[in-house]
Amino acid sequence: MALSILNEEENAIRDAIFELVQGTIAKRSQEFDQKAIFPRENMELLGRQGYLGMIVDPKWGGAGASYLAQTLVVEAIAAADPATAVIYEVHNSLHIEGIWRFGTEEQKSRYLPGLCQGESIGAFAITEAESGSNAASMQTRAVRLADGYHLTGRKMFITSGGEADRYIVFATLDPALKEKGITAFIVPKTAKGLRFGPPEDKLGIRASRTSEMILDDVVVPVEDRLGEEGQGYYIALYLLDGGRIGIAAQSVGIMTTALERSLAYARQRKQFGQAIGQFEGIQWRLADMATDLHAARLMTYEAARRREEGPAQRPLFAMAKLFASEKAVQHAADAIQIFGGYGYMREYGVERLLRDAKVTEIYEGTSEIMRLVIASRLLKEYDLGNI
Ligand SMILES: Cc1cc2nc3c(=O)[nH]c(=O)nc-3n(C[C@H](O)[C@H](O)[C@H](O)COP(=O)(O)OP(=O)(O)OC[C@H]3O[C@@H](n4cnc5c(N)ncnc54)[C@H](O)[C@@H]3O)c2cc1C
Structure with missing residues (x-):
């Protein structure tokens, strides 16, 4: 369904990528997780379909798309397979974007086309x-x-x-x-x-x-x-600003799956003669999950829209990652709780949400570091008009 906070083009990208990943990447994600298979084929698929290096100018093989468009792609991939989402995110936000923003013309022409087509993977x-x-x-x-x-x-x-x-x-x-x-x-x-x-x-x-x-x-x-x-430290922090928006999107993708799976289960699982979704205890949990998901998504999209403002908006990027990642961990645990004992079993694929979500609070800056980034800027000059 179209989201009113996205324009027509963004909604079209969102629909297209969700459809693509659900019909492809989602199908093997449980198997890849269990066998720890590196999903190179997923990266090649995303390259063939034009989803790599989306923000890069078409003359270097990109799509000239907005940062938000790329963020929508991370979210959709993460809803299907958080492992592919982080490979994608590092490839795009931390590697391609580094060459795109800080590289020489010669570096761009040498490296970007192959990275955008999925012929090579960056880290x-x-x-x-x-x-x-x-x-x-x-x-x-x-x-x-x-x-x-x-x-x-x-x-x-x-x-x-x-x-x-x-x-x-x-x-x-x-x-x-x-x-x-x-x-x-x-x-x-x-x-x-x-x-x-x-x-x-x-x-x-x-x-x-x-x-x-x-x-x-x-x-x-x-x-x-x-x-x-x-200039390396500046480059690293600049790229990590974008990376954190990507990890926020990865977290939103995980939360989406946690809620969808929980709702489906709450409708069909019966105890005490009725669907467990009829119990207020379950309803409140679902309502909180939906509310958090909506908030995390808005924060992530707002951060993505303001990516071009660069380090000036570092606290906004950190807030999106902090909130979304902590909620993703909480929601993954909530989903297991709603599934009861079945949630604890590998077969149902819900325990994976919690295993996959935990790292979003750690990489590309821990939750503690996100709080430091936000607080130190608040105490200095950050314009509260931004929030
Ligand atoms: C799966 C995975 C993939 C990764 N991928 C990459 C990658 O591609 N490239 C890369 O370079 N790195 C990568 N990392 C590294 C990741 O970014 C670091 O693990 C992370 O930044 C934390 O560093 P650390 O593990 O050394 O923890 P530490 O910095 O040692 O922190 C330990 C604990 O102390 C807390 N802490 C530290 N300083 C403070 C402080 N000032 N105030 C309060 N608390 C504090 C931390 O929040 C944490 O809870 C990856 C990590 C993981 C787990």
Whole structure:
């Protein structure tokens, strides 16, 4: 059904992507989760159908679409398969967008067409074992020599690590410079000295691969530095602003499925001679889930519409992620409760919602960091007219 807060074109995109993913990606998502199969075929499908790099100018292979259009796609994919949603989100918001906004013309023409068509998958590597929330404390070093930059260090928890064809890697020219030393590089999977740890054995989004990345004197030519020396921290935070809108959308997708499955079950499951949906205890839970979903969706769409305002609206992006991710975890648990014992069983696919939802409160900035971002700006100069 058309949403009044979207225009005609946005509603058309929303309908088309929901139909596509329900007829394709949704069908194998349970199997991919159970066998931890990396869903490369889903990325290829999305590329063929024109859903990768949507915000990129058509001259580089994109669709020239709005940020909101891309956000609607993340939401629809997540409703079917949250693991594919995060691969998609990292590929688009953290990798393609990095090259699109900060790359040279030469980098754009070399990399964007293949990324937009699904011929190659992109990833993003900033986290390290001792540097998570405090990304500025990273230790991966970049040393400039005659043949380019030599990168040495280890990155943790890289989404699509070992599967992606190319990585935006952040390294410091000098740890003493903190944020000001951080520089971004485009590194191919095939680079000499680059290797990956085995896939992490995770609670949820099991079809998405998460791996350690080891850089042992990897040479990156100067042409593959992304942005200027020392601009990396700004680039990372700029991209994570968009990434957080994507994770909010992923959370909204999970909430949508939690509510749909709960409503269907509440209508058909009978106890004490009537459908459990007739009990007030169940009704209140459903009403709260619908209300939260509506609020999270509005916050996410508003954040997406204001993406182009950049870091000035960082608190809005953080609020959308904070609210949507925490509600997604709560709703996934609610759905299990409504399903009773059946909800706890793999076969019904509702327990997966909770396993998949939990990470939305952690990656691309934890809930605690989202609260820090919001509060620190509120206490400084943030215009309350925005909220
Ligand atoms: C499945 C998965 C995929 C990921 N994909 C990627 C990826 O593709 N690329 C990438 O670079 N990274 C990725 N990450 C890393 C992710 O972004 C980090 O795990 C996250 O930023 C948190 O860092 P940390 O795990 O080191 O936790 P820490 O920073 O050590 O935090 C531990 C706890 O302390 C809290 N905390 C920390 N600082 C503060 C503070 N100042 N105030 C209050 N509380 C605080 C945190 O909120 C958290 O609860 C991924 C992680 C996971 C789990």
